Amino acid sequence: MLVDYNNINIPHFMDSKFFEATFKNGFPGKLIKVKNIFFTMGPKLGENYVSHIYRADATYNDGESEDKTISLIIKSLPEGELGAHFGEMGLFTRERDIYIHFLPKVERLLNGVTIAPRFLYYTEQPMETLVFVDVSPLGYVLADRVRGLDEKHCRLVFEKLAEFHAASMVLAKEQPKEIGEKFNEDRLIDEQKVMGNMFNQNFTHFAKVVETWPGFKDTSEKLRRFISTIPQNMAKWCGPADKEIKVLAHNDLWVNNILFKYKDGEPVDLYFIDFQASVYSSPGIDFTHFLYTSPQFDILDQKRDLLIEGYYKSFKATLENLGYSPIPTLENILEEIEKRETVGFIWAVVKLFLICMDPSECGENSLENLNDKDKGEKIREIGMSTKRFVSTMQYVLRRMEKIGVLK
Structure with missing residues (x-):
C-alpha cells in the first residue's frame, strides 16, 4: 500500500x-x-x-x-x-x-x-x-455559518432532530441501561472546566459590550451578577435533571455540526456530525443551543414558534409510528425548552461571536489565541460587533430577563 x-x-x-x-x-x-x-x-x-x-x-x-x-x-x-x-x-x-x-x-x-x-x-x-x-462526494456540505440558516434549513434540522429524539426515547424505554445509564453524564460541563478561562473572558468582554448598547445598562449589571454564578450552577443548568422528558440530545447542535445536501439550490437532507458531547437529557438542550447559535436573526425572531411546532409534529408522528406511549404534549416540549434557555444563552455567548465572523478574519481562532489576553480581546471585539451577533444577543438578553435567568 x-x-x-x-x-x-x-x-x-x-x-x-x-x-x-x-x-x-x-x-x-x-x-x-x-x-x-x-x-x-x-x-x-x-x-x-x-x-x-x-x-x-x-x-x-x-x-x-x-x-x-x-x-x-x-x-x-x-x-x-x-x-x-x-x-x-x-x-x-x-x-x-x-x-x-x-x-x-x-x-x-x-x-x-x-x-x-x-x-x-x-x-x-x-x-x-x-x-x-466522507460524505462530501455525495453532496453533503456545511452551510454558510456566517450568514446563518434560513427557514428551510431550520425546518429540515428540526424535522430530523425530532425523528432522532423520538427514536432515542423508544430505545431508552426498551434498553434503559444502554441509553439512560451509558450516556447520562454531560461532557460539556467538563469542557467548560477545561476552557474556564476562555469562558470567563468571553462573558466579561460581552458584559462590557452590552453596557455600550442603548437601553441595556441595567442588563449589563444583571449579566455581571449572572457571571459570578456560572461555576456553581453549570452542572444544574446543562446536565441531566431527575424530572424531565429525556432523549439522547446531540448537545452540541450548531451549524458546523450539520451537513446539508442540496437539490436545485434547496436543502433536501442532512447529516448530524460530532456526537462527542451527546447526553441523555432534555430535548430543550438541543433546541436552545441551536436556536441561539445557528438561524439567521429574522428566523429566530419571527419563526421560532413555527419551528417548534414543526419539530413537535414530526416528533409526535414518529413516536406514534413506533408505538410509544405516553407521548409528550406540545406544552411539555415548550416547558422543556424554557427550562433549558440558560444552556442556549451560555453557548451563544461562548461561540456566536466566532460563528458570525467572516472566515478571513478568524483563521487563528485557536483556543490558545482565545485564551491569550491581547489576541483574544481582538477576536472578541471583531466578532461581538457584527450585526448578526448584536441583533441575536439583544433578543437573547431580553428573553433571559423575561424568563428570570437574568435578575
Whole structure:
C-alpha cells in the first residue's frame, strides 16, 4: 500500500497499518486490499477546537469488481495538554459509543433514515482517532455559518432532530441501561472546566459590550451578577435533571455540526456530525443551543414558534409510528425548552461571536489565541460587533430577563 501524505503534516501513525485496520473494521467479513491512500487536507485553523480533522482518498479492491475509491474523514485529538484534557473527558469514546451502540439501532427503528455519516474505525493508541466515510462526494456540505440558516434549513434540522429524539426515547424505554445509564453524564460541563478561562473572558468582554448598547445598562449589571454564578450552577443548568422528558440530545447542535445536501439550490437532507458531547437529557438542550447559535436573526425572531411546532409534529408522528406511549404534549416540549434557555444563552455567548465572523478574519481562532489576553480581546471585539451577533444577543438578553435567568 502506498500512503501519499501530499506534503501535508500528517501524524506518523496514519500509515499503511492504520488504514488496513480501518478497512478491516469498517468492512467486516470482506477481504479488502487497500492499494493507495492520498491525503487531500490537513487541520484547518479556526473551525475545529476539540479535534484535528484530516481528509484522505483511498483506492481499494473488495474482490467483487474493479478498484473503488472512497473518501475518508479522520478525526484525532490534538496533541499536548489540551488533547490530554479532552482525552480524560472521554469525548472520543463517547462519540465512538454513539456510532457503534446507538446510531445503528436508531436508523433501523427509522426504517433506514440516515442520521450521520458511516463510522469505520476507532483507535486509542497512540492517539485517540476516529475514521468516517466522507460524505462530501455525495453532496453533503456545511452551510454558510456566517450568514446563518434560513427557514428551510431550520425546518429540515428540526424535522430530523425530532425523528432522532423520538427514536432515542423508544430505545431508552426498551434498553434503559444502554441509553439512560451509558450516556447520562454531560461532557460539556467538563469542557467548560477545561476552557474556564476562555469562558470567563468571553462573558466579561460581552458584559462590557452590552453596557455600550442603548437601553441595556441595567442588563449589563444583571449579566455581571449572572457571571459570578456560572461555576456553581453549570452542572444544574446543562446536565441531566431527575424530572424531565429525556432523549439522547446531540448537545452540541450548531451549524458546523450539520451537513446539508442540496437539490436545485434547496436543502433536501442532512447529516448530524460530532456526537462527542451527546447526553441523555432534555430535548430543550438541543433546541436552545441551536436556536441561539445557528438561524439567521429574522428566523429566530419571527419563526421560532413555527419551528417548534414543526419539530413537535414530526416528533409526535414518529413516536406514534413506533408505538410509544405516553407521548409528550406540545406544552411539555415548550416547558422543556424554557427550562433549558440558560444552556442556549451560555453557548451563544461562548461561540456566536466566532460563528458570525467572516472566515478571513478568524483563521487563528485557536483556543490558545482565545485564551491569550491581547489576541483574544481582538477576536472578541471583531466578532461581538457584527450585526448578526448584536441583533441575536439583544433578543437573547431580553428573553433571559423575561424568563428570570437574568435578575
